[in-house]
Amino acid sequence: MAxxxxxxxxxxxxxxxxFITLFFFLPIDGLYILxxxxxxxxxVLVGVGAAFARGADRSLDVPRxxxxxxxxxxxxxxxxxxGICPRCGGTGxxxxxx
Numbered sequence: 334m335a336x337x338x339x340x341x342x343x344x345x346x347x348x349x350x351x352f353i354t355l356f357f358f359l360p361i362d363g364l365y366i367l368x369x370x371x372x373x374x375x376x377v378l379v380g381v382g383a384a385f386a387r388g389a390d391r392s393l394d395v396p397r398x399x400x401x402x403x404x405x406x407x408x409x410x411x412x413x414x415x416g417i418c419p420r421c422g423g424t425g426x427x428x429x430x431x
Contacts, residue, residue, distance in 0.1 A: 336385040343382025351375035400427050 351372055358368040399405030402420035409418050417423040 337388060340382045340384070340386025343385065344379050345382075347375045347378030347382060350378070398427060400425055 354368045354371045354375065358364045358371070361368075400407070400418060400421035403409050403418035403425065405425040407418050407421060407423040407425035408415045410416075418425070421428065
């Protein structure tokens with residue numbers, strides 16, 4: 334939950350930093366490479382902040398215990414009848430490589 338709260342401020346900081354660097358530091362000859370590096374970092378801030386705000390990083394932290402294909406039941410519907418899930422073999426548990 335704490336990551337979701339800092340997501341939007343990271344996006345805002347990244348956008349502001351990008352435009353400040355673009356309009357004020359990039360035209361200065363001696364700061365050209367530094368300003369490009371800062372612009373890259375600000376784009377990374379925007380991406381990470383957006384991922385935090387949307388909750389895209391939650392799936393990276395919590396491993397799933399049940400099979401995603403059959404939702405842990407071990408059976409899937411094949412036409413009119415129920416069959417064994419081909420992903421987990423009917424156990425309902427996620428494979429180690431999932």
